[in-house]
Amino acid sequence: MTEKNRSELLQGTLDLLILETLQLEPKHGWGISKRIQQLSSDVLVIQQGSLYPALYRLQDKGLIRSRWGESEEGRRVKVYRLTKKGARQLEAERDTWRALSGAVEAVLAASQLQKA
Secondary structure (H helix, E strand, O other), X not given: OOHHHHHHHHHHHXXXXXXXXXXXXXXXXXXXXXXXXXXXXXXXXXXXXXXXXXXHHHHHOOOEEEEEEEOOOOOEEEEEEEOHHHHHHHHHHHHHHHHHHHHHHHHHHHHHHHHO
């Protein structure tokens, strides 16, 4: 997957990926990015220029909150956690994503059948 394709994919799914990651456990920004990269087997690489504006946007909406904490290396970091409102939003976004991805898959499958 090219860097351009990754960027286009993430523009529509970054909030969902962040909320999903924070459902597992609270994390600081860099930890969120690394966890998404790890869970996607290095396919999804979130750049700081995309991650932090998304975190601020989610925080402004009340979907996540932050507090100061300490990283594994002992540095002071903001640790983000999912709110109850964020958990409800995550469920809604999961449903939307599954419906959308299922519809796209159906179109792709139909196209393959027509080629055969």
